[in-house]
């Protein structure tokens with residue numbers, strides 16, 4: 005069982021957390037709105053949890069090119 009942080013834009017895996025038991029409250033999920041939770045967190049069939057986030061590269065690209073905020077998957 006793992007928590008995988010993956011960039012929502014380029015698909016890079018940023019980090020992975022392997023745990024026997026995942027206590028979602030330690031991940032700060034309870035600070036997110038239900039809407040955010042639905043958009044950011046994906047439960048995989050194998051029990052893993054995928055967190056959609058943004059990597060440093062994409063963050064930088066977004067800051068340099070603010071209009072890309074409109075586009076999903078702008079890096080192919």
Ligand SMILES: [Zn+2]
Pocket residue numbers: 011012013014015016058059060061062063
């Ligand atoms: Zn990225």
